[in-house]
Amino acid sequence: MMSPSRKTPPKPARLPCPLASSLDIFGDKWSLLVIRDLFFGKKTFGEFQKSPEHIPSNILAERLKRLESTGIIRKSAYQQKPVRYAYLLTEKGEHLGPVMKAMVDWGNKYIPGTYSFSEIMEMMKKNSGSQNE
Amino acid sequence: MMSPSRKTPPKPARLPCPLASSLDIFGDKWSLLVIRDLFFGKKTFGEFQKSPEHIPSNILAERLKRLESTGIIRKSAYQQKPVRYAYLLTEKGEHLGPVMKAMVDWGNKYIPGTYSFSEIMEMMKKNSGSQNE
DNA sequence: AACAGTCACTTGTATATTGAAAGTAACTGT
DNA sequence: ACAGTTACTTTCAATATACAAGTGACTGTT
Numbered sequence: 001m002m003s004p005s006r007k008t009p010p011k012p013a014r015l016p017c018p019l020a021s022s023l024d025i026f027g028d029k030w031s032l033l034v035i036r037d038l039f040f041g042k043k044t045f046g047e048f049q050k051s052p053e054h055i056p057s058n059i060l061a062e063r064l065k066r067l068e069s070t071g072i073i074r075k076s077a078y079q080q081k082p083v084r085y086a087y088l089l090t091e092k093g094e095h096l097g098p099v100m101k102a103m104v105d106w107g108n109k110y111i112p113g114t115y116s117f118s119e120i121m122e123m124m125k126k127n128s129g130s131q132n133e
Numbered sequence: 134m135m136s137p138s139r140k141t142p143p144k145p146a147r148l149p150c151p152l153a154s155s156l157d158i159f160g161d162k163w164s165l166l167v168i169r170d171l172f173f174g175k176k177t178f179g180e181f182q183k184s185p186e187h188i189p190s191n192i193l194a195e196r197l198k199r200l201e202s203t204g205i206i207r208k209s210a211y212q213q214k215p216v217r218y219a220y221l222l223t224e225k226g227e228h229l230g231p232v233m234k235a236m237v238d239w240g241n242k243y244i245p246g247t248y249s250f251s252e253i254m255e256m257m258k259k260n261s262g263s264q265n266e
Numbered sequence: 267a268a269c270a271g272t273c274a275c276t277t278g279t280a281t282a283t284t285g286a287a288a289g290t291a292a293c294t295g296t
Numbered sequence: 297a298c299a300g301t302t303a304c305t306t307t308c309a310a311t312a313t314a315c316a317a318g319t320g321a322c323t324g325t326t
Contacts, residue, residue: 017256018240018247019169019233020186025244027162029313036152045274053153056314061275071243082321084274092243099239100152102232107151110204110225111158114151123150162284178303189285194304215292217302 025070026096030055030063032103035089035096038073040121043086052123072096158203159229163188163196165236168222168229171206173254176219185256205229 026032033055037048048060055063064087067073072093075085089096107114115123159165166188170181181193188196197220200206205226208218240247248256 016246016248017169017185017253018237018244018249020166021244021247022236022240023162023165027160027165029156029160032156032160033153036150046272049274052150056316057275058277058315059313081323082273095239095242099232099235102235103155104151106228106232107155109228111151111154113149114154115149116151120150179301182303189287190304191286191306192284214294215302 022099026067026072028063030059031067032096032100034060034063034067035072035093036100038087038089038093039097039100043078043088044084045087067093155232159200159205161196163192164200165229165233167193167196167200168205168226169233171220171222171226172230172233176211176221177217178220200226 026035033051033053034048037051042048042051045057045060045064048064049055049057064073064075068075068087071090073087074090075087077083078086104117108116159168166184166186167181170184175181175184178190178193178197182188182190197206197208201208201220204223206220207223208220210216211219237250241249
């Protein structure tokens with residue numbers, strides 16, 4: 001039997017496995033895409049939304065909070081009147097570069113039709129107002 | 134189960150971004166943990182279940198199907214009477230090593246309390262009958 | 267001053283995915 | 297015959313996601 005008398009553990013923190021722990025932080029469908037956008041120079045809520053995958057705004061807001069709370073990004077006000085924030089990668093966040101690079105390399109090798117880094121870079125720049133695929 | 138009876142955009146295939154496409158394949162909480170286990174020499178359904186993160190059996194079954202359908206793993210019968218399968222990484226799956234390594238390195242650097250590769254290796258071997266966290 | 271427009275969210279609410287538990291099928295070994 | 301093992305499948309409540317619409321604080325235009 002499991003010990004039942006304890007209080008509820010807030011986050012069982014899956015285990016001391018660095019892979020499992022990392023996945024708990026950014027192992028979802030969207031987090032790394034936001035981080036990718038930050039690498040590509042995007043900074044604001046609106047810019048993240050314009051990316052071709054079209055992240056829902058509520059999910060984006062939540063992910064930004066999570067990434068901030070885990071120290072991967074931080075925000076700084078870029079204007080005061082209505083306070084608006086730009087998001088930036090911390091050192092911790094920037095060190096996710098190798099993780100993304102490994103995934104990009106794998107994708108380029110094993111998923112036909114994926115674009116190279118520079119092609120994606122181009123696509124990111126002219127980030128469309130189009131809602132269509 | 135419901136079937137998609139209406140218009141069927143079966144998999145919009147998010148975009149030609151290799152990162153987004155990779156995430157569509159293994160960007161969830163469990164897939165890479167199963168792949169980790171395969172790297173650690175685990176092969177059977179029961180062995181995956183015994184890993185310390187305790188993946189639910191229905192999720193495990195689904196992930197194994199998905200990983201097989203995407204060519205990351207394959208299965209081969211290891212006995213006939215009741216046909217039972219052992220799962221193996223394909224070349225495509227083995228090449229996820231660098232992705233996991235990058236994540237492990239990041240976790241070890243930025244998540245306090247995570248174990249090194251060799252410590253995890255040890256833990257994997259004596260994969261417990263313990264149900265306790 | 268009134269109104270459209272922008273930006274960064276927030277709030278509802280369907281829908282989809284997940285997780286925990288229990289059940290099933292095909293055996294083996296006692 | 298019956299318990300045990302292995303590999304799942306089924307059920308269903310809980311959680312997460314997606315989509316649409318709305319809000320608040322402005323700016324710039326008429």
